[in-house]
Amino acid sequence: MKKLTTFAAAAVMAITAGAASAEGLSTPNLSYRTGPFAATGIPLMNGQRDYMLMLNARDGGIGGVPIDFSECETGYSTEKGVECYEATKGEAIVTQPWSTGITLQVLPKTNVDQIPILAPGYGFSPMADGSVFNWAFNMPGSYWDAASMILNELGGNDLSTLAGKKIAFLHLDHPFGKEPLPFLEAMAEEHGFELLPIPVGLKEMQNQSAQWLQIRRERPDNVIMWGWGAMNAGALTEAVKTRYPMDQFVGVWWSGHDGDMEALGEAGKGYRSISYSAPQPDAAVMADIREYVFDKGDSLATESELDWVFYQRGLVISALLAEGIKTAQDNFGEGEISAAQLRWGLENLKLTDERLAEMGMTGMVAPFSTSCSNHTGHAGGWMLEWDGAKWVVGSDHLMADAETIRPLEVAAAAEYAEANAPWPIVDCE
Secondary structure (H helix, E strand, C coil), X not given: CHHHHHHHHHHHHHHHHHHHCCCCEECCECCCCCCCCHHHHHHHHHHHHHHHHHHHHHHCCECCECEECXXXXXXXXXXXXXXHHHHHCCCEXXXXXXXXXXXXXXXXXXXXXXXXXXXXXXXXXXXXXXXXCCCEECCCCCHHHHHHHHHHHHCCCXXXXXXXXXXXXXXXXXXXXXXXXXXXXXXXXXHCCEEEEEEECXXXXXXXXXXXXXXXXXXXXXXXXXXXXXXXXXXHHHHHHCCCCHHHEEECCCCCCHHHHHHHHHHHCCCEEEECECCCCCCHHHHHHHHHHHCCCCCCCCCHHHHCHHHHHHHHHHHHHHHHHHHHHHHHCCCCCCHHHHHHHHHCCEECHHHHHHCCCCCCECCEECCCCCCCCCCCEEEEEECCCCEEECCCCECCCHHHHHHHHHHHHHHHHHHCCCCCCCCCC
């Protein structure tokens, strides 16, 4: 970890130096290349950065305007994240908080500052309701989407089959880890299964013997993991040590890190992770990444990292931002768009199969669209499965239960607005 942190600190210095020479559209990233979550943060940030570098080198940016993709290091600290937000918001057309805790803290600020939050696959799930959260976007899927897809897989697309079963919810004791609880609790009550929440404190991430003793004692039918960074490695190691069946163990999309699984190798075979992105080493965009960034020595990623789920997810995340920028530019006829114009672009995305093919990203994310009332897109995803050596797509394309989730989103959004009154509401009709 010390070696990793040293590397990350050097990398941040390199990024800052590189960003200083760039001018154009300011799209700061509140990164976390240091601290206990660095192992997952580094490949994600590398992928995000490389996609923007590729656009700058290949296309001169977006619409002829270069992208200034600077990073402000938070170490995943909420306090530092808020400081980074305040330090970068001046010229920014977007903020990328990279933590549910940071997202919740800056959410009210963005209404005043009128800067869109882009939180792909994380943050507060009710942000899907764009009438309440006009400046927040968590496409292509929310944590409630992830929880729904996991339960559907465990129940064979019939949640009534979960009745009488016990499902342990091993989660980081942090806003991120608690985010899916309202949905899971509602589903447990409705479908008659027992939900067993098992929190993991920040100081317990690498030593979860107490949590896994409880799992061994309770003997749940399944374990769902909402882990991040070092917590994932600690949980997977304990699962192997206690001989918990890996095919009964499934994680959220931040609990599917190649580095963790490579350390387990064959012992991790059968473990699954829901994912809104799928690695595609032969995708056309990967050839462009190599030509314009990696082969020129401008990437911070290693050769093996290019095929990792998290690195390629980073590419997808920056591609979503780039599409929002392009959509706004096309609509307003301006290259140097404002934050308010980008908000419109993110709210009017139409990511079709045809557009994904043009981007060279076929199969990396499912098609979806956004609207005034739908800031998540609900693209669905796939269950990735570790085959002992690598991740493979282990399911058909999956979709969350929109009919169940939407009323919960609307109710939670209304409750948030009432608790934070006066809160601006937009009429999406």
